[in-house]
Amino acid sequence: MTDNITIPEALQHHVTTYLNHLMIERGLSDNTLAAYRRDLQRYLRYLAQERVDDVTTITAHHLAGFLQALSSGSHNMGNLAQSSVNRVFIAARGWHRFMFLENTTSTNPAAEIKPPKTGQQLPEGLSIDEITRLLDTPPIDTAQGLRDRAMMELLYATGARITEAIDLDVDDIVHLDDDDTTVVRLFGKGSKERIVPLGSYAQRAVDAYLVRGRPKHAAGGKGSPALFLNRFGGRLSRQTGWNVLKQAAEDAEITAEISPHTLRHSFATHLLQGGADVRVVQELLGHASVTTTQIYTQVTADTLREVFAYAHPRAQG
Incomplete structure (x- = not known):
């Protein structure tokens, strides 16, 4: 990614305001804030290349173009995995939603644009x-x-x-x-x-x-x-x-x-394999939603299917 791009100060100011909101109002950790900052800087570089210097002039067309650039690696966006593409795009979408709710902009150009769905990434643990x-x-x-x-x-x-x-x-x-x-x-x-x-x-x-x-x-x-x-x-x-x-x-x-994260993944998987309730594991992991924890139930379900296929006398034939 090239560093020879000048980001308009007005856009940078609005991103800084959003990051301060995430830190003060939502209490995000330093690591999470750093990830948001990196992702939004990528978006600002794209907008600068498109000669956008006023947040009120950003349209859904710009968002769609940014998503395309992330997926294709154009505009010096780098070669990102699809999961990273989604993460960067979600950061940009959250920024636009914040500015709309704060009346900085009269519309939310990201409201109708969604990143493409990806296959569920199953966590890997140790035996x-x-x-x-x-x-x-x-x-x-x-x-x-x-x-x-x-x-x-x-x-x-x-x-x-x-x-x-x-x-x-x-x-x-x-x-x-x-x-x-x-x-x-x-x-x-x-x-x-x-x-x-x-x-x-x-x-x-x-x-x-x-x-x-x-x-x-x-x-x-x-x-x-x-x-x-x-x-x-x-x-x-x-x-x-x-x-x-x-x-x-x-x-x-x-x-x-x-x-x-390997030991964390192993902790969750082994608890569920041992019969622990998914909501108990949710509390232990500190997940806000049980949906996040349920990805581990898929891991154990895959293991059960594999054992069944090889062990049951009438599983195959």
Whole structure:
């Protein structure tokens, strides 16, 4: 994508106003806001190439052209997957809706335009055997190994997003005296809090890290309240957390593609395979709508169909 395009200040101002709305009124996370900003900058570059410098002159024709450019890669839009095309277009559509509702424009040019439907992308998780190998990889005789194992055990035990885990403070691990249960206070999108129980494996890993690992990392810092610390005593970064997972997968000889969301996907899939109710999994994952969670039921349904096809004596013939 070329950088030799001057974006009109008026258009940039309206996008900044919208991003401020998303941050203040809707409480979106920094990562989500950054994604909106990138997507809307792509739209502004397209409009600049079309010599549009006034938001009130944008028409449905411009939106349709932008969607076509995203899909074809013209106008230096890059070679995007269809899911990315939809995401960028939805950001532009939300911006237009906001400006219409705020009376900045008298019409909403995006009202009747919808991105093309795509096939449902099923999340990929690891098998229970792969999860076990992965979680057993970090050594427990070093502060870093104790931290890495505790972090991965917590990710799989709670279904937390990597950012949610990195943002945890020590005080967010709560021991309930009445029934000897440990829970985690997670803060998801929009700073929405949810309480998730911590299983015994993860609890032991976190306790071991707090007793024998974290104090060694904390000694080099300035008293950070963060649960997971780097070797300088500061809060662990999201990128370092991702690298920990990637290295553990390599050490465990796991060939499947792995990302920070892999343990979250595995958490949801294994719960549903074990008989958990989809609405319980929805609460644990922090999904606003059960529809989002139901994608995992498709994963387990596919597994059931496969097992049936091979195992039932009259499934084929």
